[in-house]
Amino acid sequence: MRERWNTVVAVLEYILFLTFFFLINRYQLIASSMNFDEILSWELAFSSWRDLFVGVTHDTQQLLFYGILKLYAYIIPQNNDYWIRFPALIFGGATACLVFYYSRSRFSRLTVAASALFILSHPLLSIISTFCRPYSLLVFLMTVILYTARKIFFERTAKWTDEWIFIASAAALGFVHYLALPFLAALVMSLRIFGINIFKLFHSWQRTGLIILSQLTLAGFLVYQWQYRTNVLWIFEGEDEFLRSWISATGAVFILALVWIAPYLWMNKLKPRYEGFLLSVLLLLTVFFLVMNVAVFRYLSILIPATLLLFPFAIEKVIQFRSVVLFFLIAIFLSGPFRFSQTAALLPPTAADFPGVKKFLKSAKETGLLSPRSRVLCITYIVPSVAVLNYYSKMHWDQDICDFYAETASGIDINSFDQILVIKGVLKGSASDVSGWETLPQERLTLRHSEPVVELYEIREAN
Numbered sequence: 046m047r048e049r050w051n052t053v054v055a056v057l058e059y060i061l062f063l064t065f066f067f068l069i070n071r072y073q074l075i076a077s078s079m080n081f082d083e084i085l086s087w088e089l090a091f092s093s094w095r096d097l098f099v100g101v102t103h104d105t106q107q108l109l110f111y112g113i114l115k116l117y118a119y120i121i122p123q124n125n126d127y128w129i130r131f132p133a134l135i136f137g138g139a140t141a142c143l144v145f146y147y148s149r150s151r152f153s154r155l156t157v158a159a160s161a162l163f164i165l166s167h168p169l170l171s172i173i174s175t176f177c178r179p180y181s182l183l184v185f186l187m188t189v190i191l192y193t194a195r196k197i198f199f200e201r202t203a204k205w206t207d208e209w210i211f212i213a214s215a216a217a218l219g220f221v222h223y224l225a226l227p228f229l230a231a232l233v234m235s236l237r238i239f240g241i242n243i244f245k246l247f248h249s250w251q252r253t254g255l256i257i258l259s260q261l262t263l264a265g266f267l268v269y270q271w272q273y274r275t276n277v278l279w280i281f282e283g284e285d286e287f288l289r290s291w292i293s294a295t296g297a298v299f300i301l302a303l304v305w306i307a308p309y310l311w312m313n314k315l316k317p318r319y320e321g322f323l324l325s326v327l328l329l330l331t332v333f334f335l336v337m338n339v340a341v342f343r344y345l346s347i348l349i350p351a352t353l354l355l356f357p358f359a360i361e362k363v364i365q366f367r368s369v370v371l372f373f374l375i376a377i378f379l380s381g382p383f384r385f386s387q388t389a390a391l392l393p394p395t396a397a398d399f400p401g402v403k404k405f406l407k408s409a410k411e412t413g414l415l416s417p418r419s420r421v422l423c424i425t426y427i428v429p430s431v432a433v434l435n436y437y438s439k440m441h442w443d444q445d446i447c448d449f450y451a452e453t454a455s456g457i458d459i460n461s462f463d464q465i466l467v468i469k470g471v472l473k474g475s476a477s478d479v480s481g482w483e484t485l486p487q488e489r490l491t492l493r494h495s496e497p498v499v500e501l502y503e504i505r506e507a508n
Contacts, residue, residue, distance in 0.1 A: 137174025455481030
């Protein structure tokens with residue numbers, strides 16, 4: 046009877062935990078809008094399989110997540126930004142649930158409660174769980190790998206299914222994102238630090254498969270690096286300050302961690318302990334970010350699995366009053382600076398206010414400000430706004446509400462249109478700031494709607 050009651054309590058706890066996780070992130074799905082990167086995912090999901098393959102091979106992503114997204118598009122309840130991001134929320138919830146299961150099965154009730162709170166309040170996990178890109182799937186597979194590594198390499202309680210899950214997850218990881226390479230490298234190196242040879246613990250054909258996988262991933266990563274350096278240099282325009290703040294935080298913690306681990310290395314008495322293994326993975330990935338010239342904040346998501354799994358150990362150390370400061374700092378700071386700064390602060394100052402555009406289009410549909418029967422000229426000097434307007438228009442009207450897009454007002458014949466929609470962006474300017482606006486016949490323009498994001502003008506007929 047008691048065993049049945051414990052099972053009921055456990056099920057209720059998991060349901061309650063996942064409910065909180067869903068409710069916390071559901072608001073983000075409703076209130077926020079998809080950005081330009083997510084619009085590309087939206088487009089790929091509803092394209093043909095051929096276009097999907099071509100689109101992915103020309104991007105810096107891999108195929109697995111988008112293949113799943115494409116299959117999901119066949120059963121999606123509604124074609125809108127809420128449901129298209131739902132798979133990311135599922136993978137994020139699976140990560141959270143696995144870490145919660147791990148904490149609940151090994152630690153005290155107080156530690157489990159603290160770990161659950163940390164998981165639910167982790168800002169970067171929340172971001173990738175509502176972001177329609179491969180990062181939530183990447184983090185889930187990494188968490189599975191680290192979780193099964195405990196049973197295989199440290200506790201030696203693994204069944205054959207655990208080995209298969211470990212190998213399958215490692216194999217799939219290379220087809221999700223090129224960040225699989227530094228993670229797998231950190232994994233293998235960390236096991237070697239503790240005297241564990243990962244390749245000797247599997248049968249020969251499994252070992253060969255892992256070697257081939259790592260080589261293919263390495264080749265893909267080198268190709269990616271070549272493309273990345275030439276095509277994605279915009280990354281460094283708006284996030285320099287963010288990268289400096291992150292390096293200053295992680296650099297300090299990295300030095301503290303070395304002070305803690307150095308005596309064990311010096312005396313060659315580093316025992317194969319799981320928490321030390323997690324810490325090693327975390328530190329090696331930190332080295333990767335410090336050495337490589339990468340400044341995309343979403344890439345820091347590969348720190349999430351080791352951070353979440355290490356956190357219960359940190360709480361235990363706090364309870365035992367041993368290594369309190371060090372472990373607590375490592376668990377908090379290596380998860381990223383997001384609990385101290387908002388993601389919006391990392392955007393370039395000329396970026397479009399995509400949530401504002403989404404809110405305006407919804408309101409325009411409900412109030413009749415915009416209509417498919419009207420000929421609308423959309424002026425925006427921010428290129429990604431075109432994709433956002435296009436897809437959110439289709440979400441509300443099943444067609445693009447803009448009949449023509451322009452970056453300036455120069456050379457525009459307004460006789461061909463009924464309305465002008467100006468996307469102003471975060472700079473909170475006005476239509477008069479648009480290049481060539483003064484060339485338009487101002488006497489024929491009537492401001493019908495204005496807000497920080499957009500201005501809508503009616504065009505009167507010429508006398």
